[in-house]
Amino acid sequence: MSSLEKDSLEKDSLKKELGQEKEGEGGGAAVRVRSLTRSFDGRAVIDDLQLDVPAGEFVALLGRSGCGKSTLLRVLAGLDREIEGEVLVPRRKAVAFQAPRLMPWKRVWRNVLLGLPGRPGRAVAERALKEVGLGHRIDAWPKTLSGGEAQRASLARALVREPDLLLLDEPFGALDALTRITAQQLVAELWQRRGCAVLLVTHDVEEALLLADRVLVMDGGVIAHQVRVDRDRPRDIADPLLAELRTELLDRLGVKAPEPAAVHKVA
Ligand SMILES: Nc1ncnc2c1ncn2[C@@H]1O[C@H](COP(=O)(O)OP(=O)(O)OP(=O)(O)O)[C@@H](O)[C@H]1O
Ligand SMILES: [Mg+2]
Numbered sequence: 001m002s003s004l005e006k007d008s009l010e011k012d013s014l015k016k017e018l019g020q021e022k023e024g025e026g027g028g029a030a031v032r033v034r035s036l037t038r039s040f041d042g043r044a045v046i047d048d049l050q051l052d053v054p055a056g057e058f059v060a061l062l063g064r065s066g067c068g069k070s071t072l073l074r075v076l077a078g079l080d081r082e083i084e085g086e087v088l089v090p091r092r093k094a095v096a097f098q099a100p101r102l103m104p105w106k107r108v109w110r111n112v113l114l115g116l117p118g119r120p121g122r123a124v125a126e127r128a129l130k131e132v133g134l135g136h137r138i139d140a141w142p143k144t145l146s147g148g149e150a151q152r153a154s155l156a157r158a159l160v161r162e163p164d165l166l167l168l169d170e171p172f173g174a175l176d177a178l179t180r181i182t183a184q185q186l187v188a189e190l191w192q193r194r195g196c197a198v199l200l201v202t203h204d205v206e207e208a209l210l211l212a213d214r215v216l217v218m219d220g221g222v223i224a225h226q227v228r229v230d231r232d233r234p235r236d237i238a239d240p241l242l243a244e245l246r247t248e249l250l251d252r253l254g255v256k257a258p259e260p261a262a263v264h265k266v267a
Contacts, residue, residue, distance in 0.1 A: 028055045029053065030053045030054065030164060030165045030196075031051060031088070032051075032052055032088040033086070034086040034087075035084070035086065036049040036072075036075065036086070037084040038075060038083050038084075045067075046072060047222060049072070049221060049222045049223060051072075053165075055164065056195050056196065056197055057197050057198075057213050057214065058198045059197070059200070059215075059216060060207070060214070061215075062203070063217055063253070064254070068221060070201065072218070073095070075087060076165070076199065077095045077167050090164035091164075092161060092163050093165040093166070093167060094157075094163040094165075095167040095168075096155055096166075096168050097154070098169055098171060098173045098174060099174070102142035102145075104141070104143055108137055108140050108142060108153050109122055109125035109129065111157060112128055112129060112157045116161065128157075128159045128160045131159060132152040132155050132156045132186060134156060137149060147175055147176075147179065148183060151174075155187070155190070159194070164197065165197045165198075166191070166196050166198045166199070168187070170203065171200075173203070184207060184211060187211065188234075205246055205253070206237050206242075208249070209235070209237070209245055209246060209249075210242075212229055214227070219252075225249075225252045229242070
């Protein structure tokens with residue numbers, strides 16, 4: 001068999017696997033990207049990028065502002081098809097962005113069901129809202145939600161899609177420090193319960209190290225660096241391994257790591 005035929009056979013079987021309603025636990029890939037290029041006005045923002053994410057893996061994506069993280073996420077979400085290369089993702093995928101993007105004229109539960117195929121009933125939204133701790137705000141209007149609640153509603157909207165791949169673009173970016181910690185814990189719990197693959201774009205190196213199995217750094221249009229975070233959860237940011245990885249990642253991002261003592265000094 002020629003290598004071309006073999007490639008095409010492998011591709012077909014992968015497509016079949018990804019097209020299933022629900023993949024078998026632990027098996028298969030959630031994302032397979034080959035030679036992805038995306039240009040704007042002749043400038044390649046993503047430039048021959050390769051990426052594999054196994055089913056169920058939690059991956060964090062770091063990178064300087066403007067390096068192409070959101071562009072990559074939009075491609076994986078199927079929102080941008082003006083690309084070159086090969087992108088395979090599961091049929092069931094969902095995205096949550098930094099801004100919750102709730103429709104102000106629809107009650108929270110209707111927002112959660114927005115765009116879902118079929119005619120899902122209120123009970124479907126209710127279940128997802130309870131899962132994110134918003135069972136008491138089902139009938140609320142979006143403008144009456146706090147920032148953290150709106151973000152949780154946005155997560156519920158992603159969850160009702162029962163995704164095999166959850167794409168999160170700086171979902172905690174606009175939250176205050178305390179709400180952010182709660183939201184991070186919620187995502188960690190949801191991921192453990194649901195078992196879907198997660199790709200989380202964040203600017204926060206510590207957040208990436210606390211949550212992810214693997215942390216990627218995007219630079220020059222490709223995944224330029226990656227580290228595996230081999231630690232059970234919940235994790236402690238004071239763990240020496242995490243401190244070492246933090247320095248390595250900040251270095252890759254072109255930031256000099258502040259001394260931990262200086263960071264945590266209170267008075
Ligand atoms: N629709 C578009 N038209 C033209 N240029 C675009 C478009 N979308 C993105 N870009 C450019 O592509 C580059 C990457 O943008 P992208 O939003 O992916 O960056 P990012 O890594 O998500 O940055 P940030 O961390 O600030 O969110 C930027 O220079 C941006 O201006
Ligand atoms: Mg972005």
